Amino acid sequence: MWRRVASSLSPIISSSPSSRSLSRNQAAFGLIIRESFATEISKPEEGAKSPFITFVLGGPGSGKGTQCEKIVETFGLTHLSAGDLLRREIAMHTKNGDMILNLIKDGKIVPSEVTVKLLQKELESSNSSKFLIDGFPRTEENRVAFERIVGADPDVVLFFDCPEEEMVTRVLNRNQGRVDDNITTMKKRLKIFEALNRPVIDYYKNKGKLYTINAVGTVDDIFKQVLPIFTPFQEQLKQSRHVNPKSPLLCFPPFIILRTEKMVSIVYRPSFCYPTISSSSMKKKPRHYEQLKLKQIQDNNNNNNGFTSLSLSKPSPTPILVGKQSTQRTKLEALDSVITELETSARKGITITEPEIFASLLETCYTLRSIHHGARVHRLIPAYLLRNNLGVSSKLVRLYASCGYAEVAHEVFDQMSKRKSSAFAWNSLISGYAESAQYEDAMAIYFQMAEDGVKPDRFTFPRVLKACGGIGSIQIGEAIHRDLVKEGFGYDVYVLNALVDMYAKCGDIVKAKSVFDMIPHKDYVSWNSMLTSYLHHGLLHEAVHIFRLMVRDGVEPDKVAISSVLARVLSLKHGRQLHGWVIRRGMECELSVANALIVLYSKMGQLSQACFVFDQMLERDIVSWNAIISAHSKDSNGLKYFEEMQRADVRPDVITFVSVLSLCANTGMVEDGERLFSLMSKEYGINPKMEHYACMVNLYGRAGMMQEAYSMIVREMGFEAGPTVWGALLYACYIHGNADIGEVAAQRLFELEPDNEHNFELLMRIYSKAKRIQDVERVRQMML
Numbered sequence: 001m002w003r004r005v006a007s008s009l010s011p012i013i014s015s016s017p018s019s020r021s022l023s024r025n026q027a028a029f030g031l032i033i034r035e036s037f038a039t040e041i042s043k044p045e046e047g048a049k050s051p052f053i054t055f056v057l058g059g060p061g062s063g064k065g066t067q068c069e070k071i072v073e074t075f076g077l078t079h080l081s082a083g084d085l086l087r088r089e090i091a092m093h094t095k096n097g098d099m100i101l102n103l104i105k106d107g108k109i110v111p112s113e114v115t116v117k118l119l120q121k122e123l124e125s126s127n128s129s130k131f132l133i134d135g136f137p138r139t140e141e142n143r144v145a146f147e148r149i150v151g152a153d154p155d156v157v158l159f160f161d162c163p164e165e166e167m168v169t170r171v172l173n174r175n176q177g178r179v180d181d182n183i184t185t186m187k188k189r190l191k192i193f194e195a196l197n198r199p200v201i202d203y204y205k206n207k208g209k210l211y212t213i214n215a216v217g218t219v220d221d222i223f224k225q226v227l228p229i230f231t232p233f234q235e236q237l238k239q240s241r242h243v244n245p246k247s248p249l250l251c252f253p254p255f256i257i258l259r260t261e262k263m264v265s266i267v268y269r270p271s272f273c274y275p276t277i278s279s280s281s282m283k284k285k286p287r288h289y290e291q292l293k294l295k296q297i298q299d300n301n302n303n304n305n306g307f308t309s310l311s312l313s314k315p316s317p318t319p320i321l322v323g324k325q326s327t328q329r330t331k332l333e334a335l336d337s338v339i340t341e342l343e344t345s346a347r348k349g350i351t352i353t354e355p356e357i358f359a360s361l362l363e364t365c366y367t368l369r370s371i372h373h374g375a376r377v378h379r380l381i382p383a384y385l386l387r388n389n390l391g392v393s394s395k396l397v398r399l400y401a402s403c404g405y406a407e408v409a410h411e412v413f414d415q416m417s418k419r420k421s422s423a424f425a426w427n428s429l430i431s432g433y434a435e436s437a438q439y440e441d442a443m444a445i446y447f448q449m450a451e452d453g454v455k456p457d458r459f460t461f462p463r464v465l466k467a468c469g470g471i472g473s474i475q476i477g478e479a480i481h482r483d484l485v486k487e488g489f490g491y492d493v494y495v496l497n498a499l500v501d502m503y504a505k506c507g508d509i510v511k512a513k514s515v516f517d518m519i520p521h522k523d524y525v526s527w528n529s530m531l532t533s534y535l536h537h538g539l540l541h542e543a544v545h546i547f548r549l550m551v552r553d554g555v556e557p558d559k560v561a562i563s564s565v566l567a568r569v570l571s572l573k574h575g576r577q578l579h580g581w582v583i584r585r586g587m588e589c590e591l592s593v594a595n596a597l598i599v600l601y602s603k604m605g606q607l608s609q610a611c612f613v614f615d616q617m618l619e620r621d622i623v624s625w626n627a628i629i630s631a632h633s634k635d636s637n638g639l640k641y642f643e644e645m646q647r648a649d650v651r652p653d654v655i656t657f658v659s660v661l662s663l664c665a666n667t668g669m670v671e672d673g674e675r676l677f678s679l680m681s682k683e684y685g686i687n688p689k690m691e692h693y694a695c696m697v698n699l700y701g702r703a704g705m706m707q708e709a710y711s712m713i714v715r716e717m718g719f720e721a722g723p724t725v726w727g728a729l730l731y732a733c734y735i736h737g738n739a740d741i742g743e744v745a746a747q748r749l750f751e752l753e754p755d756n757e758h759n760f761e762l763l764m765r766i767y768s769k770a771k772r773i774q775d776v777e778r779v780r781q782m783m784l
């Protein structure tokens with residue numbers, strides 16, 4: 001894993017005598033950190049190594065990005081495109097965004113400090129140890145800055161050598177809406193490339209690290225030249241791109257409790273100890289090694305309430321548990337162990353008074369939706385904090401409300417002393433309800449707020465609009481729209497984005513677009529909301545138009561939009577292109593994106609690709625498991641995934657059982673089907689629904705066990721069978737030529753869906769197989 005020396009290492013680390021004597025690179029690659037943990041927990045890694053770095057050079061349009069995609073596919077390196085990172089800055093309107101845009105438009109090079117810092121951030125937050133840095137270094141200044149700031153040298157430098165005319169043709173045909181893909185800028189870029197990039201190429205040539213590739217020919221032909229370059233490095237590259245989920249690193253709790261006789265310390269693990277994917281996917285990070293000093297004064301009962309008050313330095317208010325690729329289980333275990341330690345300390349008379357600790361723990365409970373842990377944290381919070389600290393109590397309110405514990409949420413809410421003076425507490429309640437799809441309750445709180453004379457703020461409206469979108473009531477939505485304008489939020493981009501989403505969810509896409517058009521400074525959420533809205537309405541043409549405008553403005557679709565796009569892709573070719581795009585953006589590990597990819601490949605009949613995506617995932621949710629099991633609807637290997645899911649302690653749901661039962665039906669695994677059907681209710685408490693009975697009838701029916709299929713309907717089902725169930729029976733009767741039961745099934749189907757000709761036709765075929773020609777004719781007459 002890539003690591004660097006942190007500038008703000010904690011006293012524990014910096015005071016380590018051995019750490020001071022280490023060289024820059026030793027420190028950078030983990031030695032100091034390992035030593036600091038050595039006494040408390042198992043070693044994270046034996047001798048962390050320097051990363052494997054490849055620089056990819058070449059003129060504009062020489063095909064660097066295209067070849068990088070293939071290298072990533074084959075060797076699993078992590079692709080960092082300097083140009084993409086800069087474009088992301090533009091899209092996100094960061095402080096450097098405008099400056100970068102102007103330089104890129106003019107074909108110029110962005111100051112090295114900016115580019116190198118962006119690369120450095122990606123390198124540090126990545127869990128990978130092998131990188132493909134594309135479009136960098138562009139200048140000698142770039143190269144020197146990288147060496148100075150990052151302190152690393154490339155192992156390989158690829159140079160894609162392409163004639164100018166070819167590069168111009170490619171760039172002008174690229175059609176990705178890039179601001180610099182025009183002939184004027186292209187001419188400038190070529191000049192700058194010749195003047196500034198050539199010296200870099202020469203530098204690496206002299207160092208013996210340069211590999212020149214003739215970049216003319218087909219993509220595959222060019223890649224044939226690239227392949228052998230990496231062969232000598234295969235050993236280094238063998239390790240998979242992602243940290244093995246079984247790596248001991250992932251089992252580390254996010255912060256460590258250090259105990260000595262006199263002292264209990266909670267030490268935040270620095271972010272670079274987490275295996276992470278990319279800085280963009282790392283939304284919340286713990287502070288670097290903040291040490292919370294819990295002075296344990298065991299024999300000093302100087303506190304009136306019998307507890308010893310603990311003094312803590314300011315911890316990070318951000319969630320403690322953030323390792324995105326930790327499994328849900330590992331995170332829960334880590335949370336559990338931290339809470340257990342605090343409970344033990346509390347029993348010994350040590351009490352924690354710092355609100356940030358509780359806020360942080362509650363945030364984690366909320367992220368993991370663990371009400372059980374939340375309730376334990378609740379018990380540790382002193383009553384006065386709950387009354388007076390809005391930050392802590394509102395997190396508790398949101399947790400309870402979002403997990404369906406409305407009564408407790410209201411109890412905590414009612415005790416909050418400041419609830420009448422600000423919208424803060426109310427917002428938590430609304431958000432808790434909205435997030436758990438209790439939309440009516442969320443709306444009721446909003447109206448109650450007005451009755452109690454509490455003014456909504458800019459955070460109230462997005463939450464209540466989300467609830468309104470959930471209900472789908474355009475009238476209420478319009479009323480809230482009027483309210484927000486009255487309250488002065490009619491130009492607030494944050495609020496307007498939510499308004500676009502609400503109108504779209506309520507079915508008024510025209511109004512959604514007109515609100516979108518009104519947003520003066522659209523941010524990436526605005527664009528993505530509009531894109532997703534069009535996609536959800538099936539307006540592909542409009543979605544493509546928005547997509548083009550986004551790209552023109554340097555805004556990229558986010559994971560929600562990309563997942564929606566993937567769900568609507570109709571051809572394997574487009575699916576693959578999008579997959580490549582997703583990989584280039586480092587979005588392949590986003591849960592919703594990976595889930596959508598599994599469904600896409602499964603829809604296209606590419607089972608091995610679906611498995612590949614699934615196997616690469618570092619974090620999976622129930623949707624991922626259901627998607628991969630359902631992808632195996634005709635393959636008995638699907639049951640292995642089901643077993644793995646059970647081992648991973650993921651609770652199967654109604655959908656999982658529909659998938660496994662239909663798999664058993666399709667593959668003729670009657671005994672497994674019976675076992676799973678019984679497991680569903682006995683082990684998981686799921687009462688069989690119509691779909692499950694349909695699967696069972698299908699299972700027996702296909703296996704020719706007509707009596708079992710029939711008695712499933714008439715004896716086992718506690719409710720009236722619907723068309724799916726009778727339909728499965730009728731189809732089985734057709735396959736096995738059972739006219740007697742077929743007649744019964746058809747009769748029920750004629751009553752349930754009199755207009756469905758298919759049922760009549762099936763019965764005719766059954767009669768025909770049985771040579772009952774008169775009956776065939778009778779059914780034909782019924783159809784007329």
Ligand SMILES: Nc1ncnc2c1ncn2[C@@H]1O[C@H](COP(=O)(O)OP(=O)(O)OP(=O)(O)O)[C@@H](O)[C@H]1O
Pocket residue numbers: 058059060061062063064065066067083135170171173174175215216217218219222
């Ligand atoms: N071998 C090839 N033959 C024809 N077209 C190609 C080839 N390789 C890439 N292209 C096309 O040329 C265009 C430029 O390729 P690509 O984006 O990979 O270049 P690049 O070197 O990364 O460019 P830039 O530095 O401007 O980002 C793309 O539209 C790509 O599809």
Ligand SMILES: Nc1ccn([C@H]2C[C@H](O)[C@@H](COP(=O)(O)O)O2)c(=O)n1
Pocket residue numbers: 060061082083084086104107108109110111115134135136137138142180189
């Ligand atoms: N090291 C870099 C890399 C890129 N830029 C700027 C200037 C380029 O024209 C633009 C696009 O990069 P590309 O996608 O073509 O690699 O980004 C830079 O200033 N410094």
